[in-house]
Amino acid sequence: MSTQLGTMEELPQSYRDAMAAASVGPLWPQMRNALPHGAPKPVTRSHLWSYAMLRPLVIEAGELTPVEKAERRVLFLADPGRGPGTMQATSTIYAGLQLLKPGETAPAHKHTPSAARIVVEGEGAYTVVDGEKLPMVAGDVILTPTGCWHDHGHSGTAPVIWLDALDLPLFMFLEGSYAVESPLQAPRNRPDTSEVEYATAGLAPRRNRSKRPDAAFPMMRYPWARTEAALRQMAAHHGGEAVELDYINPETGEHALHVLGFTALMLRPGETLKPALNSASALFHVVQGSGVSTVNGAVHHWSAKDTFSAPVFADIEHHNPNDAPAFLIRVHDTPLQEKLGYYEERALS
């Protein structure tokens, strides 16, 4: 059977005009765009955002725009496959580098999209989520889930920069993206739940499970020091297998957020890792170390604080040529795809 379908140009102009006037369109010329044969054709183009290139622009944004005018002073990562100005790093992942200068605050808001903040540099800043004060230390992952009030402040002495990852593209697609503003929150006077209630893996406070009011997002902060220690411990005793940990909800074991998921990945010295092709798009943020990753033939030489993207079903190979381990955080959209009954992995040929 031929796969050649008719084109728009083959149709008489009068018919095309009549369709336009009737607000309809012919499917057959676009059939292969909507349903490509055999495998998806991603629009996303793998790209490396070098922190050395981005940092001066982020700092300059702080000079050009006072935080009162910007509220959220962010440079977002625009997927080259979609072009400049696109608020998407992949099909489902929005990501942006946000700057906070010492003494600055940003008012509270809450919104339908969920976010996670990966702290890139600086110390002394904090995020308050539903009254929980969360210190921001480099490498930490901090959740600001859907519908949760969040604001931030900075009592340190140097700029703090973090990478925000949001499911914003999905909510824009749903025409469901909006925010509500509020003044700064009064934080509770105690450490966050990662230190108080979930300080040890496998242990959670004893409560009547049916009455847990905060089970949706019980832990908002995943301190990097603990993540790195867990990765190193696993690497030492896990044979030749990949060293990758999921960020999970400590009450349910499910992904930490509804739409986007997060993993921490360690590449041992000299290790080459070739993950299975899978239907999730991804963003890799380098916390520590350097290496090289090939994504669909694009070769990215990365070092600490860089970020690179991978489209769906990307052919990926990571390599750490150094004597020291490298650590990356992977943002992906597997939770969404699992909820759709769609997530797919393909064995490597």
Ligand SMILES: [Fe+2]
């Ligand atoms: Fe926000």
